[in-house]
Amino acid sequence: MTAESVSPSASRRTFAIISHPDAGKTTLTERLLLAGGAIRAAGDVKARGERRRARSDWMDIEQKRGISVTSSVMTFERDGITFNLLDTPGHSDFSEDTYRTLSAVDAAVMVIDAAKGIESQTRKLFEVCRLRDIPIITFINKVDREGVDPLTLLDDIASGLALDLAPMTWPIGLGTDFRGLIDIEQKVALLPEVRGGTQSKELTFSDPHELEEKAHVEPHILNPSIEGLELAEGVLSRFDRESFLEGHLSPVYFGSALKEFGVDRLLDALEKFAPPPTTRPANGRKVSASEAPVTGFVFKVQANMDPNHRDRVAFVRLCSGKFKRGMKLFHVRENRMVTIAAPIFFFAQERETADEALPGDIIGIPNHGMLRVGDTLTEGETIRFEGIPNFAPEILRRVSLDDPMKAKQLSRALQDMAEEGVTQVFRPLIGAQAIVGVVGPLQLDVLASRMDKEYGVPIRYDQAPFVTARWIASDDKTVIEKFLEVNRSSVAEDRDGALVYLARNAWALDQAKQDWPALRFADVRERG
Ligand code: GDP
Numbered sequence: 001m002t003a004e005s006v007s008p009s010a011s012r013r014t015f016a017i018i019s020h021p022d023a024g025k026t027t028l029t030e031r032l033l034l035a036g037g038a039i040r041a042a043g044d045v046k047a048r049g050e051r052r053r054a055r056s057d058w059m060d061i062e063q064k065r066g067i068s069v070t071s072s073v074m075t076f077e078r079d080g081i082t083f084n085l086l087d088t089p090g091h092s093d094f095s096e097d098t099y100r101t102l103s104a105v106d107a108a109v110m111v112i113d114a115a116k117g118i119e120s121q122t123r124k125l126f127e128v129c130r131l132r133d134i135p136i137i138t139f140i141n142k143v144d145r146e147g148v149d150p151l152t153l154l155d156d157i158a159s160g161l162a163l164d165l166a167p168m169t170w171p172i173g174l175g176t177d178f179r180g181l182i183d184i185e186q187k188v189a190l191l192p193e194v195r196g197g198t199q200s201k202e203l204t205f206s207d208p209h210e211l212e213e214k215a216h217v218e219p220h221i222l223n224p225s226i227e228g229l230e231l232a233e234g235v236l237s238r239f240d241r242e243s244f245l246e247g248h249l250s251p252v253y254f255g256s257a258l259k260e261f262g263v264d265r266l267l268d269a270l271e272k273f274a275p276p277p278t279t280r281p282a283n284g285r286k287v288s289a290s291e292a293p294v295t296g297f298v299f300k301v302q303a304n305m306d307p308n309h310r311d312r313v314a315f316v317r318l319c320s321g322k323f324k325r326g327m328k329l330f331h332v333r334e335n336r337m338v339t340i341a342a343p344i345f346f347f348a349q350e351r352e353t354a355d356e357a358l359p360g361d362i363i364g365i366p367n368h369g370m371l372r373v374g375d376t377l378t379e380g381e382t383i384r385f386e387g388i389p390n391f392a393p394e395i396l397r398r399v400s401l402d403d404p405m406k407a408k409q410l411s412r413a414l415q416d417m418a419e420e421g422v423t424q425v426f427r428p429l430i431g432a433q434a435i436v437g438v439v440g441p442l443q444l445d446v447l448a449s450r451m452d453k454e455y456g457v458p459i460r461y462d463q464a465p466f467v468t469a470r471w472i473a474s475d476d477k478t479v480i481e482k483f484l485e486v487n488r489s490s491v492a493e494d495r496d497g498a499l500v501y502l503a504r505n506a507w508a509l510d511q512a513k514q515d516w517p518a519l520r521f522a523d524v525r526e527r528g
Pocket of ligand 1: 019020021022023024025026027028141142143144145255256257258259
C-alpha cells in the first residue's frame with residue numbers, strides 16, 4: 001500500500017529549520033534540496049533567493065543590511081514524499097514572521113554548530129516549538145571543524161533545553177581528525193572516498209572497532225569516539241517515536257552540511273519519523289487532515305513584492321481537504337465567500353504545473369489586504385484555527401509624527417500594520433502616543449518605510465520608557481482593577497483591547513509578579 005492510498009496528506013512533511021545565524025541553515029537547505037533533486041547545483045538557493053529579493057520592496061533595506069526579510073516556501077520530493085520546507089528569516093534581526101512560520105509546520109530541524117552549542121536565537125525558536133509541542137530533529141553541524149566533545153555537547157543541549165536526546169549517528173573524530181560517521185542503529189560507517197572528502201560510501205560492521213582495519217581509522221581517533229558513543233548510550237535516551245511526536249525527545253544527527261555528511265540520514269529521519277499533517281486545533285473542535293472540506297489559515301503576509309502595487313501575498317497553510325485552482329473559499333473573519341484568484345502553488349520543479357494542493361502544502365494568495373495573519377479559510381464552516389500567537393515584543397518605541405495633522409492617518413495606518421502582523425501596537429491608557437512593539441529591530445525599519453511609502457505618514461521613533469511587555473489577566477476582575485489603580489501609567493491596550501503591562505525594566509516586572517500573585521503576566525497571546 002502506498003502512502004497516497006492511506007491518506008493523501010500522509011505523503012507530506014512540512015517543516016522548518018531553526019538555528020542561530022551562521023550555524024549552516026542555508027548550506028543545509030541547499031543540500032536537502034539537492035538530495036531531493038529540486039535543484040541541480042548547490043549554490044542555487046542563494047542565487048534564487050537573491051533574484052526573488054530583487055523584486056521585493058525591501059530591497060534597499062535588505063541590500064543595505066545584507067539580510068533577507070522574507071520567508072519563503074521550498075518544496076522537494078523524495079521516495080514519493082513531498083517535503084515543504086518553510087524558511088525562517090535567520091538574521092538576529094528576525095521578525096515575528098520567524099515565529100509565526102513555526103505555527104504552520106509539523107516538525108522542525110534544529111541546526112546547532114558543533115563548536116558553539118545552543119545559541120540565543122536557537123533557544124528562542126526552540127521555545128516557540130516547545131509551546132506548540134512541535135517535534136524536533138537535531139542536526140549537529142560542522143563536525144569537519146574543531147568542535148566540543150560530542151558527549152559534553154549533547155549533555156549541554158539536553159540540560160540547557162530540558163530536552164531528551166537520542167543520538168542516531170555519531171562522529172568518528174572532529175575537525176581535522178574527522179573520519180566519518182557511525183549510523184548507530186544500522187551499524188554502518190559513513191565514510192569519504194578520500195580523507196576530508198564528502199560522504200561517499202558505507203561500510204557495515206558488527207563491532208565499530210573493526211573500522212580500524214576495515215576503514216583504516218587511526219586507533220587514537222577511533223577509540224575515544226567509540227568510548228564516547230558507549231557512554232552516550234549509557235546516559236542518553238533511546239529513540240522513542242511517541243516521545244518525539246510529543247516534543248519531549250529529539251533524535252540527534254551529527255554531520256557536515258558543507259561536506260554532505262549525514263544529510264541523507266537527516267532526510268531519512270524527516271521521512272520516517274516526522275509526522276504528516278494530522279489534526280489542528282480550532283476554536284470548538286479539532287480539524288483532521290483527512291476531512292474532505294478545505295480548511296487553512298494565513299500564517300504570513302508578504303507585502304509589496306511589486307513596489308508599483310499595493311499587492312500582498314498571504315501564505316496559507318492548508319489543514320484539510322484538497323485545494324483546487326479556481327476554488328471559492330469562505331473567509332471566516334469577513335463572513336463571506338471569496339474567490340481565490342491566481343493562487344501560487346509552491347512545488348518541486350516537475351510539479352510546477354500542478355493545480356491542486358493537499359494538507360501540509362502552502363499556497364500563496366495574492367490580495368489587496370483582504371487576508372491577514374491568523375485568518376481562517378474554509379468551505380463554509382465558521383471556525384478559527386488557533387495557534388497564531390502574538391509574542392511579547394522585545395523592543396518598544398513611541399511613535400511620533402512630524403505633521404500633527406496626520407494623527408488620524410497615523411492611527412489608521414498603524415491599525416492596518418498591526419492587523420497585517422507587521423508590528424504590534426499598544427495604546428497607553430494615559431497619553432495619546434502609540435507604542436509599537438517588535439521582536440527584531442529590522443521590523444522598525446520596515447514599518448517606518450511602509451508608513452511613509454504606502455500611507456504617506458512619515459514617522460519617527462522615540463525611546464519608550466519601557467523595555468518589555470506582558471499581557472495581564474486574572475480570574476478575579478477586582479485584582480485587575482486594583483492593579484490598574486496603581487499602575488495605570490504603565491498599562492496599554494493591544495489592538496484587541498487586551499491589557500498589557502509595560503515594564504520599565506526587568507526588575508519592575510519581577511516586582512510586579514511578586515506583588516500581584518493573583519495576576520498572570522503572559523509573554524504570548526493567541527491572536528483574537
Ligand atoms: P546560516 O547563516 O545558518 O544560513 O549559515 P550558512 O549556511 O550561510 O553557513 C555559514 C558559514 O558556515 C558559511 O561560511 C558556510 O560555508 C559554513 N558552513 C556551513 N556548514 C558547514 C559545515 O558543515 N562545515 C564547515 N566547515 N563549514 C560550514
